[in-house]
Amino acid sequence: MDQMSKIVRTIASLLIVPGMIFGLYVIMHGHLTPGGGFQGGAVIATISALFIVAYGERIKGILNQDVLSLVESMALLAFISLAFLGISVTFFHNFLANSGKIFGASVSGVNPGYLNTGGIIPLMNLVVGLEVSAALSLIVLVMYFSSRNEVVKDVT
Template sequence: MNKLMKKIMISVVLTGVAFALYQNFSLMPEYQGLNEGLSNYIIKSGLNDTGSLNLITAVLYDYRAFDSLGESTVIFGAVSGIVLILSRKMLPVSSKGLSFIVKRALGIMTPFIALFGFYVITHGHLTPGGGFQGGVILAAISIIFSIVYGSAFDYRRYSPQTKTLFETGGALTFLGLGLAGILMEGAFLQNLGFLTAETGTLISAGSIPYINIGVGFKVGAGLAIIFYSMIQKTFEEDF
């Protein structure tokens, strides 16, 4: 009874807050793309400045590259923290995985998934996608492996040390490009001018493709580490 009362009261309060918020938000003026604001500037001169066809990538890895650096640092810290919280000495012992047919089918499909991941990473400045999305696709391959082939398969192929190596390699690529920006262009994370090529080709847009590759490896390896540390305990009861 008491609980029901509490529920009703909270619901009433939440409805009231929702109503007030709705009143406020309905006063928002219609968004007109801010004729004098940032977006107008980016749409006009984003292609000239960065050489990247995809303006979102231009924002993420060139104009606001520092934010992306901070974001990948957040993932780095989260991985470090999760490993710290869940560190167990237990070595993973595998389940047997799914049936033979599924294993075969996935064996044929995996290269294509990986190809798609690499495509998304490397074409970040030309088509939708980029380092983060492609990196997560690469991590998903690792997750699928653990489901289909049993959890030890991926572990044996790419040990946590290898993944950590990939992760820090990506992070160091990013940082190195930032420092190269200081040396060559005079500002941290400035786009490297000498790498610019004809717009629309694969290797264009200055340092953006390289940053994308670094971020992709970093995010992929980091998220795979998170997943593997989280499933480590289930290994013992599989057997």
């Protein structure tokens, strides 16, 4: 598949901004609204799919498999490390909630929805979003290459 026309490519590049903002919005409001890390990450990964459709062969210069794979592993590691950090009490203990400073005190009852009072939950949503966006982009990329019967470096 060759790259598509200049109009499509330009629009795809422009769509990065709203796509990213929407994805990050879903991730950051994961503990307040429906959605969360997985859904927001999937939204971000659609940008990769859009780029593959628009740029075709040239995607090799834009998305790097190696970097995506590294980001994915790092995000997973960050997630489990966050869980481990609470182990002085119990595993997965929310040690940032009620800790004052920027994390404030946790709220209950009717409230406008504070982003910062969730403790480690928004942070976990963030790393899950990172992991899912990298992993789904990688999957789409590998599928694109194998649909062209190109053997990806790792899979022999």
